[in-house]
Amino acid sequence: MSEGGGNAGKGCILVVFLVLAMGMIGAGVLVTWFAMPQSGPEVAGPATPSEPAHVSSEGPVVPVAPRAKMGALKRIQDRGVLLVAMDSGEPPFTGTPPMYVPSETGDPDGFDTALARQIAVAAGVSDIKVVHAKYSGLEDLLLDPTPKVDVLISGYVPTDTDGIAWSESYLEFGLCLVVPAKSKVRTVADLFGQPIGIFDDDAAAEEVGRLVKGYTEMVRLEDGYWDQLASGRFAGFLYDYPYAAAEIEAWYVQNPSRAGSLRIAQYNLTDSTYNVGVRAGEQDLLGVVNQAVKSWRDSDAYGEAVKRWLKGGKAVEATVPAGKRVVKVEKGDTLSLIAKRELGSVDRWPDLWDLNRERFPNPHLIDVGDEVVLP
Numbered sequence: 001m002s003e004g005g006g007n008a009g010k011g012c013i014l015v016v017f018l019v020l021a022m023g024m025i026g027a028g029v030l031v032t033w034f035a036m037p038q039s040g041p042e043v044a045g046p047a048t049p050s051e052p053a054h055v056s057s058e059g060p061v062v063p064v065a066p067r068a069k070m071g072a073l074k075r076i077q078d079r080g081v082l083l084v085a086m087d088s089g090e091p092p093f094t095g096t097p098p099m100y101v102p103s104e105t106g107d108p109d110g111f112d113t114a115l116a117r118q119i120a121v122a123a124g125v126s127d128i129k130v131v132h133a134k135y136s137g138l139e140d141l142l143l144d145p146t147p148k149v150d151v152l153i154s155g156y157v158p159t160d161t162d163g164i165a166w167s168e169s170y171l172e173f174g175l176c177l178v179v180p181a182k183s184k185v186r187t188v189a190d191l192f193g194q195p196i197g198i199f200d201d202d203a204a205a206e207e208v209g210r211l212v213k214g215y216t217e218m219v220r221l222e223d224g225y226w227d228q229l230a231s232g233r234f235a236g237f238l239y240d241y242p243y244a245a246a247e248i249e250a251w252y253v254q255n256p257s258r259a260g261s262l263r264i265a266q267y268n269l270t271d272s273t274y275n276v277g278v279r280a281g282e283q284d285l286l287g288v289v290n291q292a293v294k295s296w297r298d299s300d301a302y303g304e305a306v307k308r309w310l311k312g313g314k315a316v317e318a319t320v321p322a323g324k325r326v327v328k329v330e331k332g333d334t335l336s337l338i339a340k341r342e343l344g345s346v347d348r349w350p351d352l353w354d355l356n357r358e359r360f361p362n363p364h365l366i367d368v369g370d371e372v373v374l375p
Contacts, residue, residue, distance in 0.1 A: 061118065061295050061296055061298075061299035061301050062118050062119075062121055062122040062291065062292045062295040062296060063122065063291060063295065064121060064122060064124055065122060065123055065124045065288050066124070067124065068124070068284070071282065071284040071285070072150065072278075072279070072282035072284055072285035073123055073124065073284050073285060073288065075147075075150075076123050076124070076125055076150055076285070077123070077124045077125060079125075080125050080126075080127060081120075081125055081127040081128065081129050082116065082119060082120040082123055082125055082127070082128045082129070082150055082151065083128075083129050083131055083147075083148065083149040083150045083151075084116045084128055084129065084130050084131065084149060084150070084151055084152075084153055085131055085133060085138050085141045085142050085148075085149040085151065085152040085153070085154065085277075086099075086100055086112060086113075086116075086130045086131070086132065086133075086138075086152075086153055086154040087100070087132065087133065087134055087135045087138060087154045087155075088100045088108075088130055088132045090134070092132040093106070093108075093130070093132065095110075096110075096154075096155070096243075097110065097243075097246040097247070097250060098110055098111050098242055098243070098245075098246040098309040098310055099111050099112040099113075099154065099155040099242070099243075099309075100112055100113055100130070100154070101113075101309075108128070108130050110309060111171075111242070111305055111306075111309040111310065112153045112154060112155060113128075113130070114301075114305050114309075115153060115170055115276070115292075115293070115296060116128045116130075116151070116153050118292045118295070118296045119151065119153075119276070119288070119289055119292045119293075121292075122288045122289070122291060122292035122295070123150075123285070123288050123292075131148060131149045135154065135156075138152050138154055138156065138277075139152070139159070139161050139164060139277070142164060142277055142278075142279065143161075143163050143164065143279070147279070150278070150285065151276055151277065151278055151285070151289065152164075152276065152277035152278075153276050153277075155240070155242065155243070155274050156274060156275065156277060157203070157272055157273065157274065157275070158273070158275045158277070162280075163279060163280050164277050164278070164279065164280060165277070165278055165279070165280040165282075165283070165286050166275040166276070166277055166278075167275050167276035167277075167278070167286065167289045167290050167293055168275070168290050168293050168294065169273035169274065169275055169293075170273075170274055170275065170276065170293045170296070170297065171242070171273065171274045171306075172271070172272070172273050172362075173240060173241050173242055173268075173272055173273070173274070173361075173362070174241060174267065174268035174269050174270045174271060174272060174357075175204070175207065175208070175211070175238045175239060175240060175241070175269045175270045175272070176238070176239060176240075176241040176244050176245075176264050176265075176266060176267050176268070176269065176361070177236050177237075177238055177264065177265045177266040177269060178229065178236065178237045178238075178239060178244055178248070178262055178263070178264055178265070179229070179235065179236045179237075179262070179263060179265045180229065180230060180232070180261060180262060180263075181260055181261050181262055181263045183235065183236075183263075183265075185235055185236055185265055186265055186266075186317070187265065187266055188211055188212045188213075188236070188238075188266065188269065189213075190235075191212050191214075191215055191235055191236050192213060192214035192215070193214055193215075193216060194215060194216060194234070194235035194236075195215065195216050195217040195218075195219060195233070195234040195235060196208070196212055196215045196217070196218055196219070196234050196235060196236050196237070196238065197218075197219040197220075197221060197225055197228065197229060197233070197234040197236070197237040197238070198218060198219070198220055198221075198237065198238050198239070199220070199221065199222070199225070199239055199240075200220040200221055200222045201220075204238070205218065205220065207270055208238050211238070211269055211270065212238070217234070219233065219234050225237055225239075226247065226248065226251045226262065227255075229262065230258055230261050230262060236265070238269065240272070241264075241267060241268070241310075241361050241362075242309075242310050244264065245264070245310065245311065245312030245361070246309075246310075246312055248262055248264075248312065249312045263314060264314075264316055264361075265316065265317075266316060266358065267316055267357065267358060267359075267360065267361045268357045268358065268361065276289050276293065302364075303334070303364045306362055306364040306365065307364060307365065310361070310362060310365065311365050315359075315360075315367075315370065316358065316359060318358055318359045320371065320373060321373065324355075324373050324374065325373075325374045326371040326372060326373050326374060327342055327371070327372050327374060328369055328370070328371055328372075329366050329367060329368050329369060329370040329371075329372060330368065331368050333366065333368075334349075334364075334366070335349040335352045335353060335363050335366065335372070336349045338352060338372055339351070339352055342374055343374070343375070349363070351375055352372060352373075352374070352375075355373045355374070355375060356372055356373055359371075359372075359373070
């Protein structure tokens with residue numbers, strides 16, 4: 001989607017998601033926050049001002065920029081805090097799982113927050129402050145000349161908006177197909193002659209229009225889509241996988257009688273990325289952001305964050321192609337380790353991923369007992 005995941009659709013289940021998230025989060029780590037100003041964007045409220053922000057439970061994994069004499073880095077270092085534009089939910093700071101999830105103490109957590117903390121350290125500061133805006137207002141917030149924020153990190157697919165430069169990808173994902181658990185629909189081809197649902201987004205509508213052939217109606221919704229899918233309003237709902245997995249789990253908590261009533265039928269129907277936005281003229285900051293993204297992605301902390309925040313739902317039912325050999329995932333396995341063991345080189349893990357994109361939502365999300373198709 002051109003502006004990340006849903007907004008109002010998430011709002012109805014965000015508080016419920018806290019119940020689910022608390023079991024994963026454990027003891028929250030406090031972050032230094034400033035009080036919300038009388039006017040302007042909303043910012044995360046104070047927690048424990050005397051305790052410094054930390055980067056993640058795994059610690060910083062990025063190189064730290066030297067003291068800057070000019071530019072965006074000097075502004076950030078002089079201020080001592082990285083200002084992050086993020087849709088934190090409605091009402092603000094209630095959460096947009098899995099990207100922004102308040103901890104037990106109300107402090108920011110989640111996948112995007114973990115990245116923001118890494119970028120803060122790379123920029124030479126120890127604190128982050130989330131500045132809230134709805135998805136539709138995030139780019140305007142970033143481009144405000146004041147400036148009110150330094151970076152935009154909010155499950156956001158890059159756009160061609162003038163004045164914004166985008167980082168390297170910090171997450172690759174695709175639209176997934178969600179259907180009722182007992183549905184006979186297995187792929188988008190089975191949606192021919194039936195109504196479909198999508199999140200109300202023009203870019204998503206364009207992608208789905210190319211992807212799904214012969215549907216009778218495209219229902220665009222901002223909220224209530226899981227209820228309508230479960231009740232048969234449409235045959236399938238196509239949505240960003242990271243948000244779909246988290247929202248469905250939270251919806252089950254809110255509606256225990258419907259637990260297990262939905263399933264993800266297909267992964268990775270499209271090739272999309274989430275990226276960090278900065279002002280186009282702030283190349284010093286963009287360089288630091290790209291280095292932070294690369295260092296994080298190259299670390300064990302990245303895979304752990306993917307598993308912690310982006311895993312959800314039962315695995316897709318996928319048959320093994322005729323004539324293909326498979327191996328079962330063992331404890332501690334990654335695609336790289338399997339590639340080394342079965343193909344002779346860790347560098348061949350992308351070959352495994354290309355063959356298994358329909359079986360797993362992300363290269364990091366393989367479990368013991370899963371079958372990996374070999375070349």
